[in-house]
Amino acid sequence: MAGGHGFSGAGRVLGKLVGPRVKWLVVVVAVLVSAAAFAFAGEPKAVSTTAASLPDSAEAAQVTALREQLPSSGVTPAIVVYKAASGEIDTQAVTASRDRAVAAVKQWAPTGAAAAGAPASAIPPQVSQDKGTALVIVPLKADLPDQANSDAVAALRAAVRDGLPQGLTATVTGGPAFGADIGAVFDGADIKLLGATAGVVAILLLITYRSPWLWLVPLTVVGTGDQVASKALTILSRISEVRADGAVTGITSVLVFGAGTNYALLLIARYREELRRTEDRHEAMRAALGSAAPAILASGGTVTLALLSLGLADDPFARSLGYAGAMGIVIALAYALLVLPAAMVLFGRRLFWPFVPHVGTQDPSHAGAWRRIGETVTRRPVVVALASVAALVTLGLGGLSLSVGQSPNEQFLAKPEAVVGQEQLAAAFPAGTSEPTTIIAKASAADAVTTAAKGVKGVQEVRKAGGDDKLVELSAVLDASPGTTAAFDQVRALRTAVHAVPGADALVGGTDAEALDSRTTAAGDRLLLFPLILGIVVVVLLLLLRSVVAALVLVATVVATYLASMGASWFAFEHLLGYPPLAVSTPLLAFLFLVALGVDYNIFLATRAREEAAGGASARESIVMALAVTGGVITSAGILLAAVFAVLGVLPLVQLAQIGVIVGFGVLLDTLLVRSVLVPAVVSLLGERFWWPSHPADRAGSHRVRS
The missing domain is CATH 1.20.1640.10 (Multidrug efflux transporter AcrB transmembrane domain)
Structure with missing residues (x-):
């Protein structure tokens, strides 16, 4: 066995x-x-749309924690963008719309200390230089549960459009709006995913079993x-x-x-x-x-x-x-x-x-197509192995220009209202207006930190946004578009400048800073977890196959599959599908799924080959027989798994679609090329050394003697 x-x-x-x-x-x-x-089971725990997405040690996370200590904490801005079809903005209509909006979201508005400062109804609209666009800030409670945030944004959107004159449009964007639009992506998603997945599985099982x-x-x-x-x-x-x-x-x-x-x-x-x-x-x-x-x-x-x-x-x-x-x-x-x-x-x-x-x-698979494939592959293993490796390397070259890091505007397949609003803002105001960068420092160093921040290239404006007798909160508007390389460079420069202010203990946070810290966090996670996941796979293979060579060969093949799949998928994303860069967590998740799930098929193949070898078959004979009897079922399993991951594309989020494509293509590549062609060729080349340091027949014989 x-x-x-x-x-x-x-x-x-x-x-x-x-x-x-x-x-x-x-x-x-x-x-x-x-x-x-x-x-x-009941209902899942409600979570906030602004729940932490960074470790506590990240600088942007520290800024968030410090902001919660200030009187103005508990506030998150929804941004209403008014745009005139032609001519100048009607400021009276905008003011009336703002007042209706403030009244409509009263139950979700901050109160008490969180609402310190001028009330929303007293903040005048901010008009663009060309007079064709205006923005209004409507503060909402931070840490609203998902459903409450969605309800607040829906009420806000309905209120700002009610009674607008012809030729004037209103769009709601900002953090709460993005949270609501992401939530809308998953409305009924469980039913949609279950239906699509079950349908795909049913069809493939019906074809498989006839x-x-x-x-x-x-x-x-x-x-x-x-x-x-x-x-x-x-x-x-x-x-x-x-x-x-x-x-x-x-x-x-x-x-x-x-x-x-x-x-x-x-x-x-x-x-x-x-x-x-x-x-x-x-x-x-x-x-x-x-x-x-x-x-x-x-x-x-x-x-x-x-x-x-x-x-x-x-x-x-x-x-x-x-x-x-x-x-x-x-x-x-x-x-x-x-x-x-x-x-x-x-x-x-x-x-x-x-x-x-x-x-x-007689089992028809013993003399079927997969046996013929196995015999063909093992008859010329050198040529087959070199051709397979060349194919994997060629596919992997597509990843040389791979880019990681999506901006909030890039995470949707279909453009929601929050993204439309951001684009309108970016066209009419300094790019960072909608997502200002936050600086927290000691109150005693407020002036020095403000001066240092204003001296950074790309910083358009620095103003006081809150504080108490110990801490000051400053808001800095950058001229780079949110989520871009230029914005990250400006955040780094801003951090360098304010960190250098003596005794200020200044920290820089905000949306761009969070995105930058997310990239750093993801890079650290990859550095730690890639080798750990590989180690786990190697140990399991060693325990199962009791062969160092087999374990290392099989792990090497799934790593090659991952690299080839990432390269081919990125080429498709960049040149065929027009997708944005990968989300920061996608390379790690794709690696985990392709290595951990991809090794499944090699496990199924190698364990059957070991079983045949234990009966006295040579390495070549055992891998041919293993491919003959498992080829059909493993191919069906691979096609099914690839199709199931492709189902993630029914949800209009770029990250899920990209994960589905990468893993789906990788599973097919592993099933049809690596497991079916490359592994049998390598086993045939190595011969009995594939089972080193033991041999299945030796262990089977000693087991029979002991029995």
């Missing part, structure tokens, strides 16, 4: 849960547990596991700092559906194989679990540990996704290895109609 003793032992234990009577108990318990999750009802069993089991994982995430969000927002929930759902279906495909394929050898379906499933469970557990364990490693990231989004995804994969494993086997044996071999596997019939 393939794999380490722990994995194989788990397969034998799981096999005891598919007996004639026990199977019913397993199914009933699964139904009760699932029903309890649906009944008692049975009118077999596909219903894995789809029902995996779909139920997905919904249980969603409910478990809801509970986790209430007892921890994990955020159950739309992005985390959506990616977790895709992980559960994709991984769970992959595990189901592998198990069912092995079960069908055993039904050709064994009359009793319960014994067939026990044998299938004994063979498939080690590979599935190793695969799921790799992904789970890799996701848990995100807990060490400084990026709060990555941490939340890591914990949520790890929990989801564990649930997917439970439903694939506990519930699915019991559900399958309930129906017997008739479930496979019209292609029912009978005892004694």
